């Protein structure tokens with residue numbers, strides 16, 4: 001992948017490739033595109049730079065990218081430093097009060113700060129937000145239902161589910177030249193901060209903003225079947241079958257569930273794509289090439 005960017009491309013071909021993007025730029029002009037930038041997709045510096053450039057480019061050609069970032073592996077590292085192991089149930093981090101302090105520090109501080117700085121270094125105007133800002137995300141304590149046994153619930157501590165989203169602050173920013181960069185932390189009525197899975201925030205944000213597209217960047221080619229082959233498209237029924245036969249596990253649970261909810265609730269195109277591919281965002285949005293898995297509402 002990295003060698004490709006050094007390969008010789010005749011100037012005429014470059015111009016044609018740029019020109020081929022025109023219908024996509026027209027189609028998505030003025031439209032909101034929510035991008036979930038997973039912590040697993042942001043581990044390589046070169047890829048991070050390509051991502052930030054792509055976001056700036058999308059904004060400058062008239063689209064409204066809204067970024068929801070994760071940071072699971074980065075939280076895991078910070079917790080290790082203070083001697084705490086990470087525990088997950090169905091893709092949700094079990095979060096006690098001490099863990100929550102680290103989560104907020106890593107997500108709303110380090111990860112968001114680095115991303116905002118990087119986007120702005122390429123000429124964008126990114127603004128960092130978390131759920132507390134402008135009353136963006138109201139959360140309440142999650143009762144996590146067992147995927148296989150609906151009568152069973154898990155207590156995962158200070159983990160939130162979304163009660164409501166007030167998108168006013170995001171709309172105000174995106175109607176201007178700004179690129180919102182949102183950390184998945186919500187505020188409860190009890191004034192506690194809640195740790196919310198970033199896929200859940202991205203899916204709901206896309207719904208509430210009536211986004212044209214939701215693109216989730218992760219560290220696999222997309223959703224894989226039992227043999228490890230990429231599944232390019234998935235319907236609701238097919239997803240149920242994958243849950244039942246155990247093909248989906250860990251972080252893919254909240255990702256697929258949130259993607260499906262968004263597709264069912266009006267987001268026209270929902271994709272889970274490989275964030276390890278250089279310029280995957282441009283490939284997904286500005287070319288006819290299908291990358292990753294498209295989640296369909298039915």
Ligand SMILES: Nc1ncnc2c1ncn2[C@@H]1O[C@H](COP(=O)(O)OP(=O)(O)O)[C@@H](O)[C@H]1O
Pocket residue numbers: 037038039040041070071072091199217218219220222223224225247248249250251252255
């Ligand atoms: N069927 C599946 N296809 C692809 N990935 C899967 C599947 N089931 C579980 N996974 C796991 O889900 C992970 C992606 O979710 P997660 O670790 O939460 O990433 P992110 O930080 O991008 O949200 C993959 O790295 C993989 O280990």
Ligand SMILES: CC(=O)N[C@@H](CCC(=O)OP(=O)(O)O)C(=O)O
Pocket residue numbers: 037038039040069070071072073075091092093103159160184195196197198199251
């Ligand atoms: C409740 C819960 O699990 N919250 C996540 C929030 C970050 C996240 O979702 O990051 P990724 O997108 O990189 O996985 C966590 O603590 O890891």
